[in-house]
Amino acid sequence: TAWQIVLMQALGWVGWYHFAYLVIALALLGFGASGTVLTLARERLVRSSGQVARTAAALSAAGMALAPVLAGSGTTAPDIYLLFVDVRQAALLAVACVALAIPFFLSGLAIGVVLTSGAARAGRLYAWNLAGSGAGGVAGWMLLSVLQSSEALAVVALLPLCGAILFRPERGTRAIVSAGPAALVAIAIVAALVAPGGLRPSQFKDISRLLDLPGASVVLDEPHPRGRLQIVEAPAFRPAPPASLRFAGEFSVQRALLLDGNLRGSLLTDYAAPGALAPFDHALESVAWAMGPRRNVLLIQSGGEGLAAWAISKGAKSVVCVEPHPAVARALARVLPTGVTVERREPRDALSARDAPLDVVRFPIAGSFGGSAGMHAVGEQFLFTAEAFAAALGRLADDGVIVATAWTEQPERNAPRLLATMLEGLSRAGVSEPRAHIAVIRSWSATTFIAKRSPLTKADAVAIRAFCERLEFDPLVLRGEMGEDEERFHETPGSALTEQVRAILDGDIVAAEAATGGAFRLAPATDDRPYFSQFLRIAHLPRLARDSGWWSAPFVEMGYLVVAISAPLLFAAALALVIAPLSRVGWSGGSRWATALFAAGLGLGFMFVEIGLIARLTLFLGGSLPAAATVLTTLLLAAGAGSAFSQRFGAEPRTLAKIALGVAAVCVALGVATSLAPAGWSAPAAVRMVVAGLAITPVAFAMGMAFPTLLRSLEATEPSHVPWAWAVNGCASVVAPSLAVLIAVNAGHGAVFAAAAGAYAFAALAATGMRSTSSGSNPR
Numbered sequence: 010t011a012w013q014i015v016l017m018q019a020l021g022w023v024g025w026y027h028f029a030y031l032v033i034a035l036a037l038l039g040f041g042a043s044g045t046v047l048t049l050a051r052e053r054l055v056r057s058s059g060q061v062a063r064t065a066a067a068l069s070a071a072g073m074a075l076a077p078v079l080a081g082s083g084t085t086a087p088d089i090y091l092l093f094v095d096v097r098q099a100a101l102l103a104v105a106c107v108a109l110a111i112p113f114f115l116s117g118l119a120i121g122v123v124l125t126s127g128a129a130r131a132g133r134l135y136a137w138n139l140a141g142s143g144a145g146g147v148a149g150w151m152l153l154s155v156l157q158s159s160e161a162l163a164v165v166a167l168l169p170l171c172g173a174i175l176f177r178p179e180r181g182t183r184a185i186v187s188a189g190p191a192a193l194v195a196i197a198i199v200a201a202l203v204a205p206g207g208l209r210p211s212q213f214k215d216i217s218r219l220l221d222l223p224g225a226s227v228v229l230d231e232p233h234p235r236g237r238l239q240i241v242e243a244p245a246f247r248p249a250p251p252a253s254l255r256f257a258g259e260f261s262v263q264r265a266l267l268l269d270g271n272l273r274g275s276l277l278t279d280y281a282a283p284g285a286l287a288p289f290d291h292a293l294e295s296v297a298w299a300m301g302p303r304r305n306v307l308l309i310q311s312g313g314e315g316l317a318a319w320a321i322s323k324g325a326k327s328v329v330c331v332e333p334h335p336a337v338a339r340a341l342a343r344v345l346p347t348g349v350t351v352e353r354r355e356p357r358d359a360l361s362a363r364d365a366p367l368d369v370v371r372f373p374i375a376g377s378f379g380g381s382a383g384m385h386a387v388g389e390q391f392l393f394t395a396e397a398f399a400a401a402l403g404r405l406a407d408d409g410v411i412v413a414t415a416w417t418e419q420p421e422r423n424a425p426r427l428l429a430t431m432l433e434g435l436s437r438a439g440v441s442e443p444r445a446h447i448a449v450i451r452s453w454s455a456t457t458f459i460a461k462r463s464p465l466t467k468a469d470a471v472a473i474r475a476f477c478e479r480l481e482f483d484p485l486v487l488r489g490e491m492g493e494d495e496e497r498f499h500e501t502p503g504s505a506l507t508e509q510v511r512a513i514l515d516g517d518i519v520a521a522e523a524a525t526g527g528a529f530r531l532a533p534a535t536d537d538r539p540y541f542s543q544f545l546r547i548a549h550l551p552r553l554a555r556d557s558g559w560w561s562a563p564f565v566e567m568g569y570l571v572v573a574i575s576a577p578l579l580f581a582a583a584l585a586l587v588i589a590p591l592s593r594v595g596w597s598g599g600s601r602w603a604t605a606l607f608a609a610g611l612g613l614g615f616m617f618v619e620i621g622l623i624a625r626l627t628l629f630l631g632g633s634l635p636a637a638a639t640v641l642t643t644l645l646l647a648a649g650a651g652s653a654f655s656q657r658f659g660a661e662p663r664t665l666a667k668i669a670l671g672v673a674a675v676c677v678a679l680g681v682a683t684s685l686a687p688a689g690w691s692a693p694a695a696v697r698m699v700v701a702g703l704a705i706t707p708v709a710f711a712m713g714m715a716f717p718t719l720l721r722s723l724e725a726t727e728p729s730h731v732p733w734a735w736a737v738n739g740c741a742s743v744v745a746p747s748l749a750v751l752i753a754v755n756a757g758h759g760a761v762f763a764a765a766a767g768a769y770a771f772a773a774l775a776a777t778g779m780r781s782t783s784s785g786s787n788p789r
Contacts, residue, residue, distance in 0.1 A: 010142040010645065011165045012073050012112065014149030014638055019077055019158035022237055022269045023210050024089055030387075030572065030620070030746045034579050035106055037616075037746075039113025040120075041587040041739025047121045048594055048732035054118075058126040059176065065119040066173035072112035073166040077159070077208060089571060090213040106582075116169060133656065135717055139649025146642030150635070153234040159208045161232075215272035219265050222246060228264065231336045235632045236268035238336040240276065248275045248314060249288055251374070251414060251455035253480035256291035258284045263314060266340065273337065274373075276344050277315040289319040291480055293457040294371065296450060297412050298323055299476040300459075300469050303368040307331065307404065309356045309392065310373045313341045317349045320369075331359040333631055355631050356392055357400065366406035374455070375541065376416040376423035386543040386568035387750055391628040393427065393541040394534045398434025398460070405462040414457045417501070420525040422544045424456040425509040426534065429518060430541070431460050433533035444489030444514050448473055450482045453499045456506070464488070485510060528553055536628065537684065537757040543569055569754065576747035583740040591736050594729070601730065603778030604723065607665065608734040610772025611715050612741030613748075617765035618676060618708060619644055620749035622683065625758045626701050629686040631694060643702040644709045651713025660722035662779040668715045669773035673766040675708040680762025715772075726780045 087101035152161040225243035247260040263275040305327045312330035328349045332338040338353040415423035435443035448459040465488045481498040505524035512520035528549035534541040545566040626636040723730045
């Protein structure tokens with residue numbers, strides 16, 4: 010589990026966010042394949058169980074140290090961006106997946122041979138295994154606090170090595186590893202620690218492109234579980250706000266601020282330099298200041314690029330920069346001028362606070378000017394949801410405004426969805442005529458949306474129009490009405506933005522989507538479906554590819570495509586590596602289908618709960634990695650306790666049915682409870698993790714009882730079904746993470762919990778067809 014946590018961040022830095030779900034699936038695939046091997050060679054492996062367990066654990070340690078280098082460095086690393094244009098990338102991706110699955114396979118073999126040789130104590134042994142796995146989640150989180158992920162991967166390898174050294178299956182057995190595996194482990198770990206720079210990010214990631222600039226260098230590289238912070242200095246890096254073409258000055262050199270290799274912002278270190286703040290006088294977002302004085306300003310995940318200092322220069326008395334990442338907050342505090350406060354807190358906490366009324370709440374810019382936003386399609390973005398805008402409206406003074414901007418892209422997606430989400434947020438905040446509170450202006454590069462707490466006045470409209478005239482921006486919407494000269498200065502051939510905006514203002518999302526052929530969803534993002542950057546309707550992919558070429562896929566929605574494609578590929582791999590080889594051992598007994606369906610239901614249900622909790626608790630815990638660490642740790646610890654407790658009662662089919670039905674009911678309750686988790690609860694991260702863990706514990710405890718009870722039931726009635734139960738459960742678990750993500754993206758987090766409840770209810774139904782232990786047992 011520690012390796013999973015660290016590997017998620019390492020691959021997130023090499024590639025993108027969606028690798029987190031791939032890591033979970035590869036772990037399950039490796040464990041499932043180990044169960045199949047154990048079944049095929051059961052007698053031979055159990056006969057030498059001590060040596061097998063020690064050797065497999067030692068080799069797993071070596072694999073943990075070396076596999077990431079093979080999967081993420083040099084010419085052997087696959088590049089997802091090239092997947093649709095270079096067939097070799099598919100082969101490299103397959104090799105990387107195999108390399109990453111091997112340590113899980115070896116760990117699974119070590120665990121499996123211990124459980125098999127001690128089957129009579131399976132509940133107790135499985136409980137200890139899950140307890141160690143849960144502790145591994147904490148260990149992975151702590152390692153990422155002090156080490157870079159590439160270094161932590163090597164350190165984690167010491168854990169299975171310790172297991173191999175300490176394992177004593179029988180009294181008198183020497184607690185050592187054979188010389189060969191021990192030497193291999195030592196060489197692998199030392200090599201990984203000495204040369205931890207083997208992991209290399211994709212050439213298309215922001216960190217790679219920045220380091221290609223002349224004279225570029227990394228001036229800060231700081232590890233953190235919430236994301237690796239890097240600050241890059243390059244003379245050619247001159248970021249600009251969405252500014253008017255009338256601006257004739259120079260843009261200042263700034264330092265790039267990156268999290269996990271993705272550009273998060275920039276740092277202007279010399280605010281006093283002549284003209285350093287001038288670009289903001291010509292920026293789209295300065296329209297908020299053209300409407301009147303702004304005394305209290307809240308900047309969310311921004312400010313270091315000079316906007317905070319500019320707001321001070323325009324008369325702001327209080328400028329607060331909200332930044333949840335501790336390392337980023339420290340970097341901002343070192344460069345921001347006097348009068349600017351940096352608050353290290355979750356953005357949604359700041360929006361829900363009951364502090365002094367604000368004149369401006371400025372959101373970070375949506376989308377990506379470089380075109381890589383599609384890689385984040387399956388990443389939760391809780392800042393761009395209707396609930397977030399509703400909370401922001403509640404922070405405003407009567408004349409206060411929300412400022413949100415989206416970069417321009419073709420086809421237009423971010424801007425219309427941002428407008429739809431903002432209007433939905435105003436409606437949820439109790440605004441009866443949301444469009445009367447909205448103004449929209451655009452330039453050649455971006456579109457800015459203004460939402461005022463009170464309806465925009467004629468004076469506001471005059472001020473906005475004068476601002477646009479002076480800087481040659483187009484006032485697309487004023488006081489909720491489309492302008493007559495919306496394309497006076499900037500006409501974009503082929504753009505459907507005007508038509509989309511008009512339809513959204515009229516409440517017709519379908520018409521807005523039809524403006525670009527219906528290929529993209531533009532419905533408002535919500536906390537239940539916080540996938541703001543997920544637009545693509547996959548059925549339209551062939552048409553988009555025909556019109557624009559397959560090479561354009563990464564710029565459209567590569568993250569979603571990778572998850573969609575991985576589901577059938579992982580299922581095929583599970584069939585080939587887990588299910589097919591078991592045909593040699595046979596499948597006797599009349600309740601084989603009941604066994605298979607029950608095991609599949611447990612596998613799907615457990616993983617749906619796990620992925621659903623990670624997605625749902627990302628907002629509450631402030632990030633996907635803390636959510637993953639908390640969920641994995643709690644699920645495994647509580648499931649281990651449930652496994653141990655299951656030894657106390659019988660293993661009749663009716664007992665299995667009751668357990669499954671109970672879990673189904675708890676899944677429904679858990680889905681409702683987690684939807685009510687307060688987004689604005691300003692409590693320390695550790696307290697939130699404990700609260701989340703306590704909420705998860707009951708369902709995890711119940712889920713932990715089901716599978717060991719199934720194994721005991723089969724061992725007593727139909728022993729030949731035991732390996733098949735392992736295999737089918739593992740196969741369903743492998744494909745479940747991708748399925749859960751697709752369900753969440755298309756139907757919402759609540760649907761994932763509903764699917765989990767349905768899977769367990771289905772398992773309960775299947776249990777009614779299983780053979781009762783009271784009817785005797787088959788000969789072995």
